[in-house]
Amino acid sequence: MSQFQVTILGCGSAMPTTLHNPPSQLVNMNGKLFMIDCGEGTQLQMRKFKARMSKLQGLFISHLHGDHFFGLPGLITTLSMLGRTNDLDIYAHGEIRLMLNPLLMYLGHHMQFKINLIPLNPEGHELLLEDESIRISTFPLKHRIPANGFRFEVKKSPRRILREKVDRYQVPVEQLRAIKEGADFVAVDGTVVSNNRLTTPGNPSRAYAYCSDTAYHPGIVPYIKGVDLLFHEATFAESERERAAETYHSTAREAAEIAKMAEVKRLVIGHYSSRYNEIGILLKEAVETFPNSELAVEGKVFDL
Amino acid sequence: MSQFQVTILGCGSAMPTTLHNPPSQLVNMNGKLFMIDCGEGTQLQMRKFKARMSKLQGLFISHLHGDHFFGLPGLITTLSMLGRTNDLDIYAHGEIRLMLNPLLMYLGHHMQFKINLIPLNPEGHELLLEDESIRISTFPLKHRIPANGFRFEVKKSPRRILREKVDRYQVPVEQLRAIKEGADFVAVDGTVVSNNRLTTPGNPSRAYAYCSDTAYHPGIVPYIKGVDLLFHEATFAESERERAAETYHSTAREAAEIAKMAEVKRLVIGHYSSRYNEIGILLKEAVETFPNSELAVEGKVFDL
Numbered sequence: 001m002s003q004f005q006v007t008i009l010g011c012g013s014a015m016p017t018t019l020h021n022p023p024s025q026l027v028n029m030n031g032k033l034f035m036i037d038c039g040e041g042t043q044l045q046m047r048k049f050k051a052r053m054s055k056l057q058g059l060f061i062s063h064l065h066g067d068h069f070f071g072l073p074g075l076i077t078t079l080s081m082l083g084r085t086n087d088l089d090i091y092a093h094g095e096i097r098l099m100l101n102p103l104l105m106y107l108g109h110h111m112q113f114k115i116n117l118i119p120l121n122p123e124g125h126e127l128l129l130e131d132e133s134i135r136i137s138t139f140p141l142k143h144r145i146p147a148n149g150f151r152f153e154v155k156k157s158p159r160r161i162l163r164e165k166v167d168r169y170q171v172p173v174e175q176l177r178a179i180k181e182g183a184d185f186v187a188v189d190g191t192v193v194s195n196n197r198l199t200t201p202g203n204p205s206r207a208y209a210y211c212s213d214t215a216y217h218p219g220i221v222p223y224i225k226g227v228d229l230l231f232h233e234a235t236f237a238e239s240e241r242e243r244a245a246e247t248y249h250s251t252a253r254e255a256a257e258i259a260k261m262a263e264v265k266r267l268v269i270g271h272y273s274s275r276y277n278e279i280g281i282l283l284k285e286a287v288e289t290f291p292n293s294e295l296a297v298e299g300k301v302f303d304l
Numbered sequence: 305m306s307q308f309q310v311t312i313l314g315c316g317s318a319m320p321t322t323l324h325n326p327p328s329q330l331v332n333m334n335g336k337l338f339m340i341d342c343g344e345g346t347q348l349q350m351r352k353f354k355a356r357m358s359k360l361q362g363l364f365i366s367h368l369h370g371d372h373f374f375g376l377p378g379l380i381t382t383l384s385m386l387g388r389t390n391d392l393d394i395y396a397h398g399e400i401r402l403m404l405n406p407l408l409m410y411l412g413h414h415m416q417f418k419i420n421l422i423p424l425n426p427e428g429h430e431l432l433l434e435d436e437s438i439r440i441s442t443f444p445l446k447h448r449i450p451a452n453g454f455r456f457e458v459k460k461s462p463r464r465i466l467r468e469k470v471d472r473y474q475v476p477v478e479q480l481r482a483i484k485e486g487a488d489f490v491a492v493d494g495t496v497v498s499n500n501r502l503t504t505p506g507n508p509s510r511a512y513a514y515c516s517d518t519a520y521h522p523g524i525v526p527y528i529k530g531v532d533l534l535f536h537e538a539t540f541a542e543s544e545r546e547r548a549a550e551t552y553h554s555t556a557r558e559a560a561e562i563a564k565m566a567e568v569k570r571l572v573i574g575h576y577s578s579r580y581n582e583i584g585i586l587l588k589e590a591v592e593t594f595p596n597s598e599l600a601v602e603g604k605v606f607d608l
C-alpha cells in the first residue's frame with residue numbers, strides 16, 4: 001500500500017515546557033511531504049527526527065497564534081541555506097504577510113526559491129490542492145481568531161491489472177483503462193470476462209484530519225466524517241471544561257465526542273496545556289468516550 | 305563577592321544541528337539578568353536550564369542574522385503570557401523594527417509591557433547602560449552585516465568599612481563615604497588613622513566581553529583588553545581559514561590570538577559550524593595559542 005504517514009514534531013501548546021514542543025506535524029502522502037503548523041523549534045525537531053527538510057512541498061498553518069508559526073522564519077532561512085530552488089507553498093490566513101514579508105525582504109537576495117502565500121478562507125470549506133492521487137481541503141474551526149482545520153486524503157487507487165490474465169485473454173491495450181476502472185472485458189466473439197478475474201482491488205481512499213486549535217464544535221463533523229485518523233486538540237481535561245470554553249479550546253472528552261460523532265476510525269489527541277506533566281489522564285478521559293484514542297507524542301509516527 | 309555569571313543557552317551557529325542550539329547567553333550581574341542574542345528555541349532553553357524568564361531586564365542582539373534573533377517573537381509572547389509589566393529593553397540594529405513591529409502590532413492588545421528598541425551604532429564604541437554597579441558598552445565587530453560586540457562590567461566596589469574599628473576611633477558618619485573611597489581618618493586632635501586600618505578592599509572590577517559573529521579583527525582588542533572572560537566565536541578550525549575569511553567568521557586559532565593580544569584572563573569559544581560533531585579539535589587549536597581556553601556548551605555556567 002502506498003505511504004501515508006503522520007509524524008508528530010510538536011504537540012504542546014502556547015506555553016513552552018520541557019516536555020513538549022510547540023505544535024507541528026509532518027504528513028507524508030505517497031512521498032509528498034507536507035507540514036501542518038510550524039511552532040518555534042520545529043526545524044530543530046525535523047533534524048532530531050531525521051525528516052527530509054528538502055522534500056517539503058507545502059505548509060499549512062491553522063491559525064496565527066505564535067505557537068503555530070514562530071518556527072517559520074528559521075525553517076525558511078535554513079531551506080534557503082540548503083540551496084532550495086523549488087517553490088514552497090504556504091497556506092495560511094492572509095495577515096501572515098505582515099510578519100513574513102519583512103523577513104523575506106531582509107533575506108531576499110539570498111533566497112533562491114519562491115514562497116507562494118496562499119490565503120486561507122476562514123469561513124468556508126475549500127479545496128486547496130488536488131492531483132491524480134491526493135486531495136487536501138480546509139474547513140473552519142471555532143477559535144479566538146480565524147482558524148482552519150485540514151483534511152488530507154489519498155484517493156482510492158485504480159484496480160490493479162493481473163498481467164498474466166490480460167495476456168491470456170488477449171485484452172487490447174486500449175481497453176486497459178476501462179478495466180482498471182472496473183469494466184468487464186468483452187471479447188470480439190462476445191465472451192464476457194468479468195472484471196474480478198482480470199484485476200485485484202486498488203487501495204481504498206484514506207484520510208487524515210487535523211483539528212486544532214478549536215473549541216468543541218460539532219459543525220466540523222461533516223468535514224471529517226469517517227476519516228481513518230483524526231487529530232483533535234485536547235488542551236484540557238474535562239475538569240477544566242469552563243476554561244476550555246473561555247479560551248476556545250477543547251477537553252479530551254470533547255475531542256472524543258467529536259471523533260464518535262464523526263465515526264472516525266482512530267483519534268489522536270494533543271496540544272496539551274502546560275499544566276499537565278502527566279498526559280495519561282487526558283487519554284483516559286478520551287478513551288471512555290472513544291475507545292480507539294491515542295496520545296500524540298513528539299517523534300511518534302502514525303501509519304494510515 | 306557579588307554574582308557575575310554567564311550561562312550558555314546556545315552555542316551553535318546558523319545551520320541547526322541536534323548537538324547545539326542557535327546562539328544565546330544569559331549574563332547575571334548582581335542579580336540583574338541580561339540576554340545576549342536570542343536564536344530560535346532560546347525560550348525553550350531558558351526553561352530547560354531553569355532560568356528565571358521574568359527577571360530578564362534587557363536583551364542585546366549582536367547582529368541581524370536569523371540564528372541570533374529568531375527566538376525573540378516566542379520569548380516576547382511568552383513574557384506577555386506570564387503577565388510581565390516591566391519594560392523590556394532590546395538593544396539591536398535599527399532594522400529589527402521591520403521584523404518586530406508587525407509582530408508587536410499583532411500581539412499589541414495582549415501585551416502588558418513596553419518594549420524599548422534601542423538602536424545600536426554599528427560604527428562606534430558606545431556606552432549603552434550604566435548604573436552605580438554595572439556598565440555595559442558596545443563596539444563594532446567585522447562581519448558580513450553590521451555587527452556589535454558587548455562588554456559587561458561589574459564596577460569595582462567601594463572598600464568595606466570595619467564597623468568595630470570606626471566605632472573604636474569614633475569616626476563621624478559624614479566621613480564614612482570618603483573612607484570607603486580610600487581616605488584616611490584625621491581625628492579632631494590631629495591623629496591620622498590610615499585607611500587600611502579601617503577598611504578591607506572592595507571587589508575589583510570584573511568584565512565579560514562577547515564577540516560574535518566576527519572575522520579576525522585585531523581592532524577589537526582595545527575594547528576587550530584585560531577582561532576576565534572573553535567569548536569569541538570560533539566557527540571554524542584553522543584548516544578552514546579561507547572559508548572563515550570568506551564568510552567573515554573566525555577560526556579557533558584566531559580567537560585565541562585575539563585573546564592573547566588582549567591579555568584576557570580566560571577565553572571561551574563557541575558558535576561552532578555544523579560540520580563539527582566533535583568540537584575538541586577547536587579547543588585543542590585554541591589552547592595551543594592561549595592555554596586558558598574553554599569550550600562553550602549548552603547549560604554551562606561561567607563564574608567571574
